[in-house]
Structures are given as C-alpha cells and as structure tokens.
Amino acid sequence: MPQKLPFSNWSLKKVLSLEQDPINQARIKMVIYGLWLGLIITSTLIPYYFIYGPSYQLLRSCVMALIFLSLIKVLLARPVWRETAHIILLVITFLILSNIYFKHTVTMITVQYAVLIVMYSFFGLGIRWGFIYSLFNIACVVLFVAFDAGKFVPSEVQEVTGRTAFIVILITNFSLILFGHYHFFKAFQDNIIQLKKAAQIKSDFLSTMSHELRTPLNSVIGMANLLLIDNPTEAQKENLGILKFSAENLLMLINDVLDFNKIESAKIELEHISFNITELVYNICRGKKAKAEGKGIKFHLKVDSALEGKRVYGDPMRLTQVLYNLLGNAIKFTRAGAVSFELKLLKADEQSVQIGFVVADTGIGIEPEKQKIVFEPFAQASRETTREFGGTGLGLSIVKHLVELSGGEITMKSQPGVGTEFSFNIQFDVDETIHPDVLIESPAPVALSGFRILLVEDNAMNILLVKKLFAKWWDLEPEIAENGKIALEMVKEGSYDLVLMDLHMPVMDGYQATTIIRSMADPKKAAIPIIALTASVSRNTFSNIKDIGMDDYVHKPFNPDTLKAKIEKIYKQQTSDIPRG
Numbered sequence: 001m002p003q004k005l006p007f008s009n010w011s012l013k014k015v016l017s018l019e020q021d022p023i024n025q026a027r028i029k030m031v032i033y034g035l036w037l038g039l040i041i042t043s044t045l046i047p048y049y050f051i052y053g054p055s056y057q058l059l060r061s062c063v064m065a066l067i068f069l070s071l072i073k074v075l076l077a078r079p080v081w082r083e084t085a086h087i088i089l090l091v092i093t094f095l096i097l098s099n100i101y102f103k104h105t106v107t108m109i110t111v112q113y114a115v116l117i118v119m120y121s122f123f124g125l126g127i128r129w130g131f132i133y134s135l136f137n138i139a140c141v142v143l144f145v146a147f148d149a150g151k152f153v154p155s156e157v158q159e160v161t162g163r164t165a166f167i168v169i170l171i172t173n174f175s176l177i178l179f180g181h182y183h184f185f186k187a188f189q190d191n192i193i194q195l196k197k198a199a200q201i202k203s204d205f206l207s208t209m210s211h212e213l214r215t216p217l218n219s220v221i222g223m224a225n226l227l228l229i230d231n232p233t234e235a236q237k238e239n240l241g242i243l244k245f246s247a248e249n250l251l252m253l254i255n256d257v258l259d260f261n262k263i264e265s266a267k268i269e270l271e272h273i274s275f276n277i278t279e280l281v282y283n284i285c286r287g288k289k290a291k292a293e294g295k296g297i298k299f300h301l302k303v304d305s306a307l308e309g310k311r312v313y314g315d316p317m318r319l320t321q322v323l324y325n326l327l328g329n330a331i332k333f334t335r336a337g338a339v340s341f342e343l344k345l346l347k348a349d350e351q352s353v354q355i356g357f358v359v360a361d362t363g364i365g366i367e368p369e370k371q372k373i374v375f376e377p378f379a380q381a382s383r384e385t386t387r388e389f390g391g392t393g394l395g396l397s398i399v400k401h402l403v404e405l406s407g408g409e410i411t412m413k414s415q416p417g418v419g420t421e422f423s424f425n426i427q428f429d430v431d432e433t434i435h436p437d438v439l440i441e442s443p444a445p446v447a448l449s450g451f452r453i454l455l456v457e458d459n460a461m462n463i464l465l466v467k468k469l470f471a472k473w474w475d476l477e478p479e480i481a482e483n484g485k486i487a488l489e490m491v492k493e494g495s496y497d498l499v500l501m502d503l504h505m506p507v508m509d510g511y512q513a514t515t516i517i518r519s520m521a522d523p524k525k526a527a528i529p530i531i532a533l534t535a536s537v538s539r540n541t542f543s544n545i546k547d548i549g550m551d552d553y554v555h556k557p558f559n560p561d562t563l564k565a566k567i568e569k570i571y572k573q574q575t576s577d578i579p580r581g
Contacts (some may be wrong), residue, residue: 015079018413024189027124028081032072034088034120037175039068060098067091085124090451094118094514095139100144151306213254214535219461219558220247225560226468246296267461269404270315274431276354277312278303284320288327288339295331298338312353316404318470319426323357324330325395326422330361333420337362346425353430358423365416374412375400422489446474446568453478453567456487456513457533458505462556466500469560492515498570501550503541510534511548518549519531529570533558 012032016025042065049058067087076086092113099110117137122130224244232240285301292299323341330339339361347354366374375396403410403424414420453470455478457463463480470476478500481487485508487499500518503510510532520526532545535556545553551570554563 018079031081031084035068035072095311104143214556215459217251221557235282274311275316277310286321292331292339297334300340302342304344311431314428320397322402326359326401334361334363354427356425361419363421365415365418448474448571452496454499456481457502458482484508487513499530501530514548
C-alpha cells in the first residue's frame, strides 16, 4: 500500500522520497506539473468564459479546475501517481471526445490534446497503456477528420473562444510536452549513470575479492607444491594431490567469474604474438590425457600433418583457456568411452591459415531443449548436472565470447546418452620467421650466496611459504617487512639485492613504496630490482607495475618454479653485470 503523508506536510520532495527509481520520480514530476499547468489554464479561462461565454465552456473549465485541484491534493497526500495519471489521461480523452461529439469540431487544440495523450500515456504508464490510450484517441480524431473533413477547423481562433484562450492553451500544451520530455529523459540519463556506477562498483568489488581469495589460495597451493616435492609417502602424495586439485579447482572458478566480468565490461583484449600451434596443442593434451586415463577413459588426438611445426599469430593464453574448458568438460561429463580432439587445416594461403578445432566425447549428452541455453551465463543442462558435476555454468559462455572475439564461431552437436561435439574455426596470420629449434637443457643449480632479499608481505602464511621455499632452494633466509612503510625504512638503512613487493598492504601499498624507492637520492638504492607479487587481475594492474618501474611480477597463486626462475635470473644479471631491461 502507498505510504500516507499528512495533509499538513504537503511536499513534492516527500512524495518523491518514497520512490527510489529515478524514472518513477520523473513520472511523478510529469503528473504534478501537468496538474498545476492544467489548473492554471482552466483558472485563466474561467473569467474569460464568464465574460464572453459560451456557458458550456465555463462549466467545463470550472469542473476541470476542481478536478485538477483535487488531484493535486490527493497526489501530495498519497503518492498514487499511477492512478492520477490515468485520471489525467481520461480527462484529456473526455476533452477530445467532447470536441468531436458535442461541438462536432476538430481543432488544432484537439490535435495537441492527442499529442499529449501519446506522450503522457507512454512516458507515464508504459507501453501497454500507452498503446491503449494513444490508439483510441488517435483513431477518434483521424476517423472524424476522414469522414467529416468539412468540420475540421485548423485554428481555435476561428471559434468563439478567441485568440487569448488559444494562446494560453497553446503555451500550456507545449509546456507540458517540454516538461515531460525533460524530466523523463533526465531520469533516463540518471539511470544510465547509476548503472555505470553500479558496474564500476561490481568490477572493483570483484577485483578486491580476487585479491582476498587468491591470497589464501596462494598459501594452500604453495604449501601443497612444497610438500609434494619434499619426498612424501604414497599415502601423503595422494592426500596432497587431492588438496592441490581442490584448491586449483577453486582458483579456476574464481578465474571464470573474473573473466566473465571482464567480458561483460568489454575489457578483454587479445594478444597478437607468435606461437607454435601444434606445440601448444600437444602441451594441453598431454595433461588432459593423463586426467582422462585417470578416469579410465581413452583420449584420442589427431593433428593435421600440414600443421606440424606451424607458427601463427594469436593469443595462445586465451586459446589455451578455450581448449582447457572444452576438453575439461568433455572429460568431466564422460563416464565411459573416449574423448577426442582433432586439429585440422581448413584453408591456407601465403598470409593466413584457417584452422578447425573439434572436441568430441561419448558422455552424457545434452537434451535438445537445453542445447539452446548452454552458452548462456550461469546455465547448465540441469540441476542434477550441477549437483553431480559441479561448476558455475560460466565456462561455455566464456568460451563462446573468446572464440567470437578471435573472429570464429562455435557450434555444438549433442545427443543424450551418446555424446557431444563442439567445433570452431579460427583464422590466424602465419608467422614465416625462421625459429631454429633450440635444445633446452635443465639449468644448473644456482647458489645465491650472499644474496640479500627483502620480502614485503603482510600475509603470515605467504611469508611462511616463501621462507620454506627459500630454505629448500638456496638455504636462504629473506628479511621481512609487513608493509610498504617498514620496507622503505629497511631499504634506507640496509643494503638489498632484490625486493619482492606485495602490491596490496595496509599503511602503505606496494605501488607507493616502489615509487618512493625509485626516487631515492642514492642511485644504487633507487635501482634495486623489484618483483611485484600480486593476486589482482584488474585491467590496469600489469601496466601500472611497468609504469612505476618494477622489474617483473609473479602472479598469485604463484608457481614455485616461476618464482625461483625469476629470482635466479636477476641474481645472474647482477653477478655477471648484465644490464637489466
């Protein structure tokens, strides 16, 4: 029920305060301003008709003035703006009908009344009522003019009402049209601004949550990795494998939500770099084959011989994401039988190749009525599927967007109980540059003797993880600073060869601390290598890292081998006097 307001507190602001939607607030303004203008025009015409007549116009003006005044009182006492809008539209309809059926005349004022009906009905009450009121009144006017054109009077001046009344009516009608459009479209603009703010708040929230969720996950996955390389027993290895698998699955769900947010915000940009297409496919399938065989199902890979060793330009990371999703789903939804992946050359010329990707399985399949929605966000084939197999329902939606962003189109064929096939084609530019095969040998162990590392990190579990890794790799103990401010004091007082800098910390974050370090008077301290440790995946994070002068970054949850390789690279650069860059 609408909330009542005491008549002693008549106020448009109080009525508006009861409505949170800007468009509904605009509708209330349209109604109240229309009532006030209607009251003004009828009050102006009453003395005119009292002196010059005719009497029926005087009576009509008096009745309408009373109606408008009553509606103003009601609307300011109770925010029943929808009902009031209906009454206003019915009154204007009555005016049109009275001109047609009582005066047997259609004037320009009658036409303007019809215009007001169209505007007020659509803006005030929406599409359904807009069509009802508009079609009825327009039909009445048009039919009258069509069947009795001799009684169409172009100007109210030709009637007894006179020029003054005509001018007052004309100004009032145009004022109503002006006010209506202004308030409605201002509300529309305000709504768009609110939606943009809400989208930005959502994006910022997801970025913050990404950091807060990834930070503990970094510790869980890192500890699992550390224990797995610490010669565990077979029973311990199995338990650690389950722990790591569960944590990585949780990380994958977080990544899906964040990628979906990027897609919604149109913030995903594809890279255009050279990579070996078959090497990428072999690396992906190597891990997926092991997973399939672990479930007792076969994994078949077929690669077109014409593509062997072919280098193309594209985004290998996003292509990997697409194939991981499709192959992961195929394995997940297949209880028995096989999963197959085919890579085939469809077209080729000197500059480009069109490559087809086909992922098929003998899994549970998808019901025909559900096949239309599988690419929709948060959609899965059924609740039973969600309960049995899990997932957010975002994977295929992300796959579809990434394939389309790459210029391709994904299609699906599925039969319940038989299996499912996904296929898509992407055109790549060919890289004709010669890339000689290089034998990559396992690097010799590096001893970081005398290498001083400052770890700037506020999370106790991450500190413990890094300490254990350093002790295992190099028998090295890093020094610790819990925030950027402490790190600055330690850099000023001490001498360090490397700083591992978390970006999000209390008191002073990694961005501020790095900026101050780079501006220090001592050139050696200002040039100290800094590696960022970040769990953030926001659009500007990595460009900001480069802009403020950090040397590199490690993404949380980090792969221990990645962190180790980056630290040893900087150690080798310093000990061999190789310029950094």
